[in-house]
Amino acid sequence: MHTTLTPPESSKYMRLNLGPSHPATHGTLRVFVELEGEIIRNMKLEIGYLHRCFEKMAETHTWNQVIPFTDRLNYVSAMMNNVGYVMSVEKLLGIEVTKRCQRIRVILCELSRIIDHLVCIGANAVDLGALTCFWYFFRERENVYDLFEALCGARLTTSVTRVGGMYQDLPEGWLEWCRKVVNHMPRTLDEVDTLLTNNRIWIDRTKGVGPISKENALEYGFTGPCLRATGIAYDIRKAMPYYDYDKFSWNVVTQTEGDTYSRYLVRMGEMRESLKIIQQALDDIPGGSVNVDDWAICLPPKDQVYNSIEGLMAHFKLIMHGIRPPVGEVYSCTEAANGELGFYVGSDNQGRPYRVRVRPPCFAIYQAFPEMCIGQTVSDAVATLGSLNIVAGELDR
Amino acid sequence: MLETDIKLLANILPHLPQAIQSQILAVEEFLAETTLTVRRESLRQVIQFLKTDPNFCFDVMMDLFAMDYLKYVPETPERFAVVYYLVALLQNRRIRIKVFLPEEDPTIASIHDLYKAANWFEREAWDLYGIKFEGHPNLVRILCHAEFEGHPLRKDYPSDRYQRLKTTTSSEGL
Numbered sequence: 001m002h003t004t005l006t007p008p009e010s011s012k013y014m015r016l017n018l019g020p021s022h023p024a025t026h027g028t029l030r031v032f033v034e035l036e037g038e039i040i041r042n043m044k045l046e047i048g049y050l051h052r053c054f055e056k057m058a059e060t061h062t063w064n065q066v067i068p069f070t071d072r073l074n075y076v077s078a079m080m081n082n083v084g085y086v087m088s089v090e091k092l093l094g095i096e097v098t099k100r101c102q103r104i105r106v107i108l109c110e111l112s113r114i115i116d117h118l119v120c121i122g123a124n125a126v127d128l129g130a131l132t133c134f135w136y137f138f139r140e141r142e143n144v145y146d147l148f149e150a151l152c153g154a155r156l157t158t159s160v161t162r163v164g165g166m167y168q169d170l171p172e173g174w175l176e177w178c179r180k181v182v183n184h185m186p187r188t189l190d191e192v193d194t195l196l197t198n199n200r201i202w203i204d205r206t207k208g209v210g211p212i213s214k215e216n217a218l219e220y221g222f223t224g225p226c227l228r229a230t231g232i233a234y235d236i237r238k239a240m241p242y243y244d245y246d247k248f249s250w251n252v253v254t255q256t257e258g259d260t261y262s263r264y265l266v267r268m269g270e271m272r273e274s275l276k277i278i279q280q281a282l283d284d285i286p287g288g289s290v291n292v293d294d295w296a297i298c299l300p301p302k303d304q305v306y307n308s309i310e311g312l313m314a315h316f317k318l319i320m321h322g323i324r325p326p327v328g329e330v331y332s333c334t335e336a337a338n339g340e341l342g343f344y345v346g347s348d349n350q351g352r353p354y355r356v357r358v359r360p361p362c363f364a365i366y367q368a369f370p371e372m373c374i375g376q377t378v379s380d381a382v383a384t385l386g387s388l389n390i391v392a393g394e395l396d397r
Numbered sequence: 398m399l400e401t402d403i404k405l406l407a408n409i410l411p412h413l414p415q416a417i418q419s420q421i422l423a424v425e426e427f428l429a430e431t432t433l434t435v436r437r438e439s440l441r442q443v444i445q446f447l448k449t450d451p452n453f454c455f456d457v458m459m460d461l462f463a464m465d466y467l468k469y470v471p472e473t474p475e476r477f478a479v480v481y482y483l484v485a486l487l488q489n490r491r492i493r494i495k496v497f498l499p500e501e502d503p504t505i506a507s508i509h510d511l512y513k514a515a516n517w518f519e520r521e522a523w524d525l526y527g528i529k530f531e532g533h534p535n536l537v538r539i540l541c542h543a544e545f546e547g548h549p550l551r552k553d554y555p556s557d558r559y560q561r562l563k564t565t566t567s568s569e570g571l
Contacts, residue, residue, distance in 0.1 A: 053549060056549055094428070221458055221512070328427055344482075359459060363517060
């Protein structure tokens with residue numbers, strides 16, 4: 001499908017350009033289509049409008065300075081990128097973060113997954129003319145963003161992790177607040193459930209729209225909700241558990257059809273599962289430090305910096321020279337909201353990453369978009385695009 | 398392959414036929430991740446085998462990207478490398494395949510027909526590193542602008558170089 005479009009004069013089809021700035025793309029995606037009436041006969045994608053050379057920039061900064069760049073990958077759930085990146089560096093360093101830090105990261109990741117799914121379903125519904133669900137969902141999203149703001153001062157670009165721990169411990173009363181937000185959420189999910197799941201218009205607009213088979217999904221390297229909607233119960237949190245995900249009680253949500261409706265159901269189910277995980281993590285959050293006790297990796301406490309020569313030296317060395325992971329290359333992956341978010345990091349022990357490679361889940365998924373849309377109408381393509389949740393920041397890096 | 402590599406390989410991928418084994422130059426196990434270094438000319442053969450053989454079934458190509466070892470401290474056999482990351486979902490097994498490419502001729506056979514996912518990933522490796530994938534149907538830039546000169550992720554491309562666009566349209570190649 002990635003051949004050139006036929007020249008306009010010889011084509012019997014009408015050519016139409018969507019984007020790169022188009023309300024239905026929710027980002028910068030450019031789509032060329034050839035139409036016969038309203039049916040898409042040929043499609044061509046152009047990406048790269050949001051390319052900021054993340055991988056090149058990472059090579060000129062210290063390991064911790066890369067974290068703010070990762071916010072800008074999937075900016076709808078920035079914390080998952082923060083966690084995914086530092087996990088890879090920690091793997092290379094051979095350290096394990098404290099239990100408290102792990103629990104906090106789990107809570108933040110699952111909250112991020114929920115808001116990512118909220119945005120995806122909400123925006124998808126808006127594209128199809130259902131505005132109410134969007135407002136209901138965004139109310140919940142605001143509550144979560146308030147939590148994030150209290151934790152790190154930022155709502156979208158959070159930069160909340162550090163290699164070996166967190167930027168800071170939770171503020172006072174945060175856990176109770178989080179519990180309140182989490183307890184309120186099922187009501188909204190139920191509300192939207194009743195508005196959409198059995199809604200005749202919603203079903204007509206999404207069932208059988210933008211389908212992909214199991215085999216094709218694997219060929220294209222699908223992961224995350226889009227893969228699980230085809231019937232493959234693959235989730236990294238179960239397959240390669242990290243941060244005790246295997247110790248929580250939760251299920252992998254799957255559907256079988258692989259269409260827009262299935263993807264919607266998977267996301268709705270996953271949010272409820274995430275709430276389960278958060279509640280268990282909130283019940284079982286140990287005390288202690290959030291940072292590992294190693295001054296070559298985490299900054300020493302401020303009273304040590306001001307009052308002891310060792311603390312001052314460690315602080316200076318960490319700021320000026322950065323962390324120095326041993327020579328080697330590792331790949332570490334986490335289950336982000338869109339699928340497998342992998343970071344392949346290489347170090348030559350010089351204080352800066354030799355290579356940071358991101359494996360963005362969107363990149364693999366978006367490649368299949370033409371195949372999912374050909375033979376369907378333009379309005380179906382809009383529905384499909386929304387359900388794939390393509391985030392340009394992650395796609396183009 | 399060294400004697401230790403053969404033993405390691407028998408542990409990680411048992412029952413690998415001799416014909417495939419002889420195409421593997423080195424096996425490395427680092428932090429529970431396996432990397433096979435494969436001969437450049439037999440990459441397609443190895444990947445095709447790993448994908449289709451019922452004992453292995455590496456059904457997903459999770460990632461494909463290039464590396465530039467120009468300034469890497471431990472010396473590598475060649476300057477460039479292409480890394481393939483294969484996953485067998487059912488067996489939950491992951492493997493990394495690395496092929497080194499010389500600086501003067503960074504060319505390798507395309508695997509876009511073995512995994513559909515490879516198409517864009519190969520275009521990206523061409524765009525950012527200038528790796529040529531022979532047999533690729535549409536090897537044009539994907540992330541950088543069509544007018545961009547050079548390959549930005551190469552280590553000898555300065556990170557502060559500025560390129561001015563001459564035209565405003567980028568759809569000629571489509």
